Every structure is written in structure tokens, then in C-alpha cells.
Amino acid sequence: MNSDFVLQELKLIDPSMGSGHILVYAFDVLIQLYVAEGFRERDAVELILRNNLYGLDIDKRAFQLAYFALMMKARQYSRRILNKHIKLNVYTVPGEAGISESDIKLLPMNFPDQEKAFEDLETLVTNFKYGSDLGSLIEFKDIDFENLKSGLNTENISLFDDDIRKMVCVGELLQQKYDIAVTNPPYMGSSGFNSTLSTFAKKNYKNSKSDLFAMFIERWNHALNFDGYNSMVTMQSWMFLSSYESMRKNIISKLTITNLMHMENMVMGIAFGTAVTIFKKNYLKGFKGTYHQIKFKDISQKDSPKSLPITGNRFNQISQDEFTKIPGQPISYWVSENLIHLFQKETIADYGFAGIGMRTGNNEKFLRRWFEVDAGLFNPNLKNIDSQTNSDKWLPYNKGGEFRRFYGNNEYIVNWQNNGNEIKKETKKKYPQLGDNLGWKISNEKYYLKSGITWTGVSTGKFNARKYPNGFLFDSGANGLFCYDKSKENYILGLLNTKAINWILQLINPTINYGAGTIRKIPVVYNEDFKTKIDEIVNILYSGAHHNWDNYETSWDFKSHPLI
Structure with a gap:
């Protein structure tokens, strides 16, 4: 705050006050500040109610509870406050009043x-x-x-x-404008918005429209005075997900994150990670914010951290300018300088194209397990298949699957007869607005039937990548990676299956979704001196994984059980 700041002029708002617990706590803090400045408690009470505290909510019952709680807190410090008939600055937000x-x-x-x-x-x-x-x-x-x-x-x-x-x-x-905004905003994904809120979000909150809590962050950052602060308890998703990338860029370039407490699942008694973030209105170049994480095991029996910061836990003081050097600008506060420097080098995107595959629109109709069709309709030996002359009806199809590295999960086949004519025909009928451009349904068709690397797109476990030969198509749940230089394919496959890549993925996208956009951002340190050895190791691992997969009847190349 400014050195000439006057306490009576401080404005604090809770824009989703609920039952008013934040306002009541703020009252106790303000009383201490007033007394420290020489005010009598009863005089301070009036000043706080008239000048300092503001609150809003859409629920009338919540408003009534907040009003009562605040007046009872005031009564604690001034027995005659109820006789003053002070009108509190807390309200429900008006709705349709029928006024023309x-x-x-x-x-x-x-x-x-x-x-x-x-x-x-x-x-x-x-x-x-x-x-x-x-x-x-x-x-x-x-x-x-x-x-x-x-x-x-x-x-x-x-x-x-x-x-x-x-x-x-x-x-x-x-x-x-306010000097302080502080709240635990409502959480609601855009899929839960009604038509009014959805239209409003798309028009006014383009960077944060994915969830209500993110819109609250953006809205109340706008409402601050030049040196004001906004503190919110929210889901952690805004820190990492690609849907909030524009929002993060705006925060990093225009505001300052002074403090962030990152809490693991269940720390607050809820089954997802949360973040308590303090934003300062103006941008302070080079300022090192304080970040730390609290894990569930760090919580004492009294439901509070045993100590802050947590000894041996993630703790860092880092400038948010460093986040701009990481793809997607995630709020990855624990990153070392060496790793940040690594992101300035080449990435997967420099070595190959990674993209989404097709959405059939009707998997029950167009997909089968390979053993569900007549043998004469499915030929897995399609090493040199030409998509333009292919007459086979059922072709191999990558669709993700369980954790498996280097080779495997070859279970599905897709009806791609006559270059997918039946799928395309049904898609055009279902989505006539697409015309002949079926891009978001039949994506990256030029890579169909070409050998490449695939991975399980949604997984709660470790990232795992596999190589497959010519003749496959790929799904939206099992994207494809196609190296520009095939001689480097083993090098890239080996890299993707290392522990280091799992760690990096948790840095740039700590979710269960591994889309092509995320994979393209993975840094690559290519060293020609190690290529021959890496090729040799990957070939051994690929052969072992291939042999292991073929040892079971779920493989279309199964010959006999290994125990026979």
C-alpha cells in the first residue's frame, strides 16, 4: 500500500460472500489495525461497517446469514452498535424486477x-x-x-x-474499485452453464469462459485499484490447462502473482487440487513470488499444515517471467533453471508431426475387435498398403488402451473400405454444415495407413508410447506422431518412454489427458553420438514388447502359447 494510505479509505469486497465467514475474519483483522492506530474499538466498528467491508451474493439466505454474522461480530466489539441502525454494504444481486x-x-x-x-x-x-x-x-x-x-x-x-x-x-x-478482493468463488464448468451464462461468458470472458471460478478471477482482477490485491481459493486447473493459456498469459504480463499456495487432492476435503493465489494489480518485472505446495500427508489432525512452508516439499521463490519460457506458460513454480533453459531448445514439433486422428461418429457401427469379423475381411499384413487402391474393408486401428510401451494394444479394426466412404458419407449426413471439409471428424487423413508412433491419450498412469507399422489408422484417443526423418523414429520413441518425459508432462500438463498439442511441446536434446546405441536399445525393447504381445491370443499374430 502507499505510505500515505488512510485505513478508513480501504475497501475490501467478497463478491461471493456466502455466509460471510471471510468478511467476519476481515473484521477481526481490521479492528486490530484500527486499535493499533489509536482508535477506540466502538469507533472502529462503525468505520469498518460504513467504509471498509463490502459483500455480494446471489442467494438471499446466504445474504441473511452474512448480514447476521457481521452484525454479531460488530456487537462483540460495540454493545450499542445495533442502536446505530447502520446499513451494511452487503447485498444480494438484484434479478428480474419487471421494470421497463x-x-x-x-x-x-x-x-x-x-x-x-x-x-x-x-x-x-x-x-x-x-x-x-x-x-x-x-x-x-x-x-x-x-x-x-x-x-x-x-x-x-x-x-x-x-x-x-x-x-x-x-x-x-x-x-x-477496491483495494482488496478476497473470495472462494463458485466452481462450475461451462458444460453446466445455462444459456444466459454461456452467452455472457463467451462474450465477456473469452479467456476464462471454461469455468465460473476463472471468470471470477478475471472479473475481480479488473476491479482493483492500481496497487490492489485479489486473493482467491480456486481449482488448480487454471495453472496448467491449455484452455486457460490466454488467461495465464494475460496474468503473467499484466499482474503480479505475489503468493501461491498449491494444495493436493483432499487437502481441503475435496477430491481435486486447489490453489490459493494472491494477485497484485500491477506488473512488477523480476519480482519473485513465493510458491509452495501442501500435500495431504502434510496435514495434521487439526486439518491444518504442520508447518509453513513444508520442509522438503515443493517451495520456491521465482519470477513469473520464467513461466513465459515454458510452452503454454503453466504456473510451474518448482522448475529449475536448467529445465527452463531446456525448453528454449528443440521440441517434438521440430522432429515430426503430431496430430489427432478420426472420430467415426458411430463406433458401434464402424469399429470391431479384430476377432469379431470373418478372417477373409481382415488382413493384418498391410506393410505396403495404398489407401487409394485399398479394397479391404477392415483395417487396423489405434485406439489407446492400457499401459504398454514400444508395441501392443493392437485390438481394434475400423471399416475403411473404399477409403472410408461409408464413414464419410454418414458424417456428411450428420454434419451437413461441414460440407466436404470433415477436418475435425476425419482429421489428418494424409497420415492414415502410414507407420508412426502412438500413445494412450487418456491415462491415470505413466505416459506410454508405441510404434506401429504401415496399414494403421488412428483415433482421437490415440493420436499419431510421424517423424520427418524416419531414421530418428527410434530416438524419439525411446525419449517418449523415459521417466524424464513423464516428469516434464506433469510440468506442462498435469492432467490425465495427453493430447497432440501437449506432446508437440516436449523438449528434445538430440545427440548424434548416442543415436546408434539408442537405436539398438529401442530395437531390443520393441522386439521384446512385440514378442510379449504376440504370446497371447489377443494378438492377431498369435502362433502358440509360450508354455507349449
């Missing part, structure tokens, strides 16, 4: 600037029409609230006028 433009113009109120007042009131009514859905994500600009409040100071206020008064009060809270 013509109703506004009939208001028996006199404003210093009547035309501006009616214009601003119309803006409030329009935006609060969906207040119950959008809550404190609504944002106002350039409304003259002093003008509006002057006109509202009249007698004989009707229920209709009271709705207007509430809109003005809440609207002012949504427009003014």
Missing part, C-alpha cells in the same frame, strides 16, 4: 441530471435482468451514481422505488 423503460421515466424523482439518470437507470435494469444468473460477474462503467443517489433521497419510497434503490446500491459496488 417506460416505468423508469415515470419515477417521481428529481435528479440533478435527469437525462443521464434515466440513461443510467435503464443500463442498471437491463444488466440486472439476469442478475440471478450472472451475480457479481456483472460489470458497470461510467454510471453517475452520485447523480442517481441524489434523486433517490426522497420521502414516501414505494416498493417499486425500493427495487431501483437496491439496483443503484449494488450497481455502485459493482462499478467502484
